[in-house]
Amino acid sequence: MAEPIPIIGGTGALGAGLARRWTAAGRPVALGSRSAQRAEEAAARIREAVPGAEVEGLLNEDAARRAEIVFLTVPFRAQSENLNNLRDVLRPGQILVDCTVPLAAAVSGKATRSLGVWQGSAAQQAQEMVPEGVAVVAALHTVGAPTLADAEAELDEDVLICADRKADKGRVAELIELIGGLRAVNAGPLEMARIVEQLTPLLISINVRYKAHAGIKLTGLPEADHWS
Amino acid sequence: MAEPIPIIGGTGALGAGLARRWTAAGRPVALGSRSAQRAEEAAARIREAVPGAEVEGLLNEDAARRAEIVFLTVPFRAQSENLNNLRDVLRPGQILVDCTVPLAAAVSGKATRSLGVWQGSAAQQAQEMVPEGVAVVAALHTVGAPTLADAEAELDEDVLICADRKADKGRVAELIELIGGLRAVNAGPLEMARIVEQLTPLLISINVRYKAHAGIKLTGLPEADHWS
Numbered sequence: 001m002a003e004p005i006p007i008i009g010g011t012g013a014l015g016a017g018l019a020r021r022w023t024a025a026g027r028p029v030a031l032g033s034r035s036a037q038r039a040e041e042a043a044a045r046i047r048e049a050v051p052g053a054e055v056e057g058l059l060n061e062d063a064a065r066r067a068e069i070v071f072l073t074v075p076f077r078a079q080s081e082n083l084n085n086l087r088d089v090l091r092p093g094q095i096l097v098d099c100t101v102p103l104a105a106a107v108s109g110k111a112t113r114s115l116g117v118w119q120g121s122a123a124q125q126a127q128e129m130v131p132e133g134v135a136v137v138a139a140l141h142t143v144g145a146p147t148l149a150d151a152e153a154e155l156d157e158d159v160l161i162c163a164d165r166k167a168d169k170g171r172v173a174e175l176i177e178l179i180g181g182l183r184a185v186n187a188g189p190l191e192m193a194r195i196v197e198q199l200t201p202l203l204i205s206i207n208v209r210y211k212a213h214a215g216i217k218l219t220g221l222p223e224a225d226h227w228s
Numbered sequence: 229m230a231e232p233i234p235i236i237g238g239t240g241a242l243g244a245g246l247a248r249r250w251t252a253a254g255r256p257v258a259l260g261s262r263s264a265q266r267a268e269e270a271a272a273r274i275r276e277a278v279p280g281a282e283v284e285g286l287l288n289e290d291a292a293r294r295a296e297i298v299f300l301t302v303p304f305r306a307q308s309e310n311l312n313n314l315r316d317v318l319r320p321g322q323i324l325v326d327c328t329v330p331l332a333a334a335v336s337g338k339a340t341r342s343l344g345v346w347q348g349s350a351a352q353q354a355q356e357m358v359p360e361g362v363a364v365v366a367a368l369h370t371v372g373a374p375t376l377a378d379a380e381a382e383l384d385e386d387v388l389i390c391a392d393r394k395a396d397k398g399r400v401a402e403l404i405e406l407i408g409g410l411r412a413v414n415a416g417p418l419e420m421a422r423i424v425e426q427l428t429p430l431l432i433s434i435n436v437r438y439k440a441h442a443g444i445k446l447t448g449l450p451e452a453d454h455w456s
Contacts, residue, residue: 112416114423147448156447160430188340188433195342195430198423202388205416206446215447218431219384220375221440 004028004056005175006063008082009074011042014099014140017148018071019046021179023053024151030056032063034085039063049151061089069171071097073140076115076122077106083129092133095168098126098193099140101200112205114198123162123193137163137172138193141200143182144213155181157215160199162192185218232256232284233403234291236310237302239270242327242368245376246299247274249407251281252379258284260291262313267291277379289317297399299325301368304343304350305334311357320361323396326354326421327368329428340433342426351390351421365391365400366421369428371410372441383409385443388427390420413446 005022007015010031019029023046031046033039039057046055056063064070064086074082079100090096100122104113119125123138130136139161147153159176161169161184173184187196199216206214233250235243238259247257251274259274261267267285274283284291292298292314302310307328318324328350332341347353351366358364367389375381387404389397389412401412415424427444434442 112420185434186437187430188437192340192430192433195426198426202415202420202423203446205420206413206449209414209416210449212450213448217445217447218434219443219445221434221438221442 002027003067004030004054006030006032006066006070008032008060008064008070008072008086009078010063011038012073012075013145013149015071015073016042016046017145018073018140018179019055020050020053020151021148023050023055025178025180027178028054028056030058030063030066032058032060034060060085064089068093069095069097069175071099072126073099075106076100076102079122079126080129083126087129087131090131090134092131094134095137095172096126096130096134097137097139097172098123100126101141101197103201112201112208114201120191121193121197123190123197127190135163135165135168136190137161137168138190138196139172139176141197142203142216144203144207144215147213147215153213155179155215156217157181158183158185158217160185160187160196160216162187162190162196164189185221230255231295232258232282234258234260234294234298236260236288236292236298236300236314237306238291239266240301240303241373241377243299243301244270244274245373246301246368246407247283248278248281248379249376251278251283253406253408255406256282256284258286258291258294260286260288262288288313292317296321297323297325297403299327300354301327303334304328304330307350307354308357311354315357315359318359318362320359322362323365323400324354324358324362325365325367325400326351328354329369329425331429340429340436342429348419349421349425351418351425355418363391363393363396364418365389365396366418366424367400367404369425370431370444372431372435372443375441375443381441383407383443384445385409386411386413386445388413388415388424388444390415390418390424392417413449
């Protein structure tokens with residue numbers, strides 16, 4: 001049986017959307033929350049929506065122990081607290097996939113604006129906070145939660161992945177491409193998360209204007225696989 | 229006869245690429261440079277490459293007087309100087325389309341990194357520098373000069389346009405969509421140029437990695453025309 005995919009903050013919109021897509025693709029998910037009860041409730045909703053879904057609701061700390069690659073899908077406001085809670089949980093060799101976007105909404109500002117993060121990006125802040133030996137990979141900032149949650153919605157977009165080691169990006173790309181319609185693109189070292197995280201307020205602004213759920217796609221890339 | 233499209237810095241790669249595409253689409257171009265001789269040489273190269281091209285080589289100041297919508301396609305290093313030179317030339321009611329990207333390359337840094345601009349973006353800096361009554365529209369940051377210059381290359385990408393007035397964006401969109409394969413997208417107010425300008429170092433980074441000339445496209449937008 002395949003390893004479960006741990007999702008920290010799995011009761012939120014992005015985490016729950018990913019959980020639906022991965023379970024629908026046949027992968028088990030370890031859905032984490034600060035409350036075991038809320039995690040189990042969210043897991044139950046996924047089992048109801050996705051026939052045959054293998055999903056467990058757990059405390060975040062327990063979810064994070066279930067596999068090497070852990071997804072963090074909390075709002076920016078909660079990122080630090082979550083990383084503090086995982087400090088004694090994450091082990092060297094694990095990969096933390098940070099999906100956080102520093103929207104100004106975190107401080108009651110607009111979701112079409114962002115906050116400056118001292119380290120350059122939320123992902124670089126995460127890299128500073130995880131235990132030594134844990135690699136941070138930034139990804140999934142531009143995939144809309146409503147689109148993920150809507151089983152009828154066909155995805156057709158790219159996921160830009162930033163991290164310092166290509167091998168780490170490749171492992172995360174494999175999980176992302178389990179979801180049909182998503183193509184993983186190597187967007188460079190972790191510092192490029194400064195730019196990639198900004199795509200979210202841009203897309204939010206465009207979505208409001210066009211009443212759409214826009215995604216991003218790069219044109220002109222060769223077909224070749226750049227992960228191997 | 230249609231108005232010419234003035235391009236300030238038209239001897240550079242982006243300006244010359246646009247001039248080729250617009251003249252090929254049947255629009256006359258007023259190609260500007262700091263040197264009238266270099267402008268005329270660049271215009272001659274375009275006439276050679278594009279049969280029937282109507283293109284004049286002029287001093288920047290003269291080019292900027294030829295039409296209401298003026299394109300500024302200089303490197304960030306030269307943006308301030310050019311705007312200073314245009315201070316007594318631009319008239320209220322004109323639109324300056326700023327294509328500048330504050331790449332760190334301007335100070336011998338990497339083209340995959342950018343500089344912080346006090347006003348938030350190169351376009352907002354331009355807005356501060358143009359005479360009162362001149363509106364700045366930010367556009368064309370992500371369209372690669374090599375792709376524009378290669379007559380055989382088929383474009384298939386979006387141009388994200390930022391400005392405070394929709395009508396201004398609409399007028400610029402019309403000119404951009406004269407170039408086949410480019411779709412203009414309303415990316416919000418001028419302040420969104422903070423994000424859109426950052427797409428260039430991101431694409432440069434991806435182009436180096438994939439040996440490609442990538443462009444950006446938004447998926448999930450409705451077909452409807454949002455400019456009228």
